[in-house]
Amino acid sequence: MEIKDVLKNKGLKITKKRIGILKVLDMVEYPVDVLEIKDKLNDNDIEINLSTVYRALEDMAEVGIVNRVNFSSDTRVFYELNRNGHHHYLHCLKCKALVIIDGCPLDDYQEDLAKKTKYDLTGHNLDIYGYCPKCQDKK
Amino acid sequence: MEIKDVLKNKGLKITKKRIGILKVLDMVEYPVDVLEIKDKLNDNDIEINLSTVYRALEDMAEVGIVNRVNFSSDTRVFYELNRNGHHHYLHCLKCKALVIIDGCPLDDYQEDLAKKTKYDLTGHNLDIYGYCPKCQDKK
DNA sequence: ATTATTAATGCAAACTATTTGCGTTTGCAT
DNA sequence: ATGCAAACGCAAATAGTTTGCATTAATAAT
Numbered sequence: 001m002e003i004k005d006v007l008k009n010k011g012l013k014i015t016k017k018r019i020g021i022l023k024v025l026d027m028v029e030y031p032v033d034v035l036e037i038k039d040k041l042n043d044n045d046i047e048i049n050l051s052t053v054y055r056a057l058e059d060m061a062e063v064g065i066v067n068r069v070n071f072s073s074d075t076r077v078f079y080e081l082n083r084n085g086h087h088h089y090l091h092c093l094k095c096k097a098l099v100i101i102d103g104c105p106l107d108d109y110q111e112d113l114a115k116k117t118k119y120d121l122t123g124h125n126l127d128i129y130g131y132c133p134k135c136q137d138k139k
Numbered sequence: 140m141e142i143k144d145v146l147k148n149k150g151l152k153i154t155k156k157r158i159g160i161l162k163v164l165d166m167v168e169y170p171v172d173v174l175e176i177k178d179k180l181n182d183n184d185i186e187i188n189l190s191t192v193y194r195a196l197e198d199m200a201e202v203g204i205v206n207r208v209n210f211s212s213d214t215r216v217f218y219e220l221n222r223n224g225h226h227h228y229l230h231c232l233k234c235k236a237l238v239i240i241d242g243c244p245l246d247d248y249q250e251d252l253a254k255k256t257k258y259d260l261t262g263h264n265l266d267i268y269g270y271c272p273k274c275q276d277k278k
Numbered sequence: 279a280t281t282a283t284t285a286a287t288g289c290a291a292a293c294t295a296t297t298t299g300c301g302t303t304t305g306c307a308t
Numbered sequence: 309a310t311g312c313a314a315a316c317g318c319a320a321a322t323a324g325t326t327t328g329c330a331t332t333a334a335t336a337a338t
Contacts, residue, residue, distance in 0.1 A: 092258070114269070119272065123269070126245075126263065126264070128263040
């Protein structure tokens with residue numbers, strides 16, 4: 001089973017809760033917030049405490065199994081599985097619909113910037129927002 | 140006095156507190172968080188309640204006098220004066236130093252994306268992070 | 279397989295940033 | 309000068325997240 005290997009390779013213990021969290025993230029294709037993960041696990045009869053979800057995600061983010069995702073219009077932290085291939089999202093300010101933008105427009109730019117500024121740039125966060133076709137009228 | 144005109148033009152009442160907030164934002168060249176604004180006003184003998192700062196900034200952001208700025212590594216909301224010319228920041232994860240990046244690498248990109256996706260894109264939030272030259276060793 | 283060690287978890291409480299309701303004050307049009 | 313709506317202060321509420329500590333479970337060593 002490969003989910004277990006991912007954890008083991010990173011030196012994290014294999015627990016039902018962590019496997020559950022990773023399965024949730026694997027099933028949905030969009031970034032999920034902490035409470036939603038807990039609820040989805042509860043729905044599948046896996047009891048888990050909120051702080052456990054927080055801690056597990058933080059630990060797994062630290063070793064690169066999952067990614068934190070921020071949206072400027074939302075104070076919550078979201079997580080997604082770190083599938084290879086970095087990308088960003090487009091989100092609708094009204095209905096919250098998300099669209100994955102494939103390919104990152106900033107890869108080369110960030111490299112140039114690192115050279116120019118002498119910064120060691122480790123990443124960036126981009127989120128583009130507006131109104132989806134359906135919500136454009138009813139603003 | 141032009142600060143007053145800015146408020147008046149947007150239909151907001153001219154108050155000492157709002158003028159004070161705008162002066163603080165005008166003096167510093169980087170985005171400031173709400174508590175820091177309150178403290179800076181207090182230092183200048185302007186007593187102001189935190190919730191007033193929150194409300195004033197929200198109101199002024201709504202009419203475009205100031206901009207909200209988010210950094211993915213910080214849960215607080217920051218504000219900056221809306222000087223014309225949109226830009227982004229580079230920030231150091233260790234010492235929190237900020238560098239303004241002039242020119243936005245996404246202007247054309249966002250427009251293309253809007254056409255492709257039929258979204259009405261109203262803006263984006265970009266923040267690039269890493270370690271400044273001084274902090275690179277002592278990670 | 280059993281045991282010892284250490285990480286993971288649950289629970290309650292703390293914390294940080296922000297928002298809200300409401301009574302009072304102030305700016306500004308008349 | 310007066311009246312009305314907007315702005316403000318204060319206290320309490322809320323949302324999201326973090327922490328301390330006792331208990332439980334996973335893994336390594338025996």
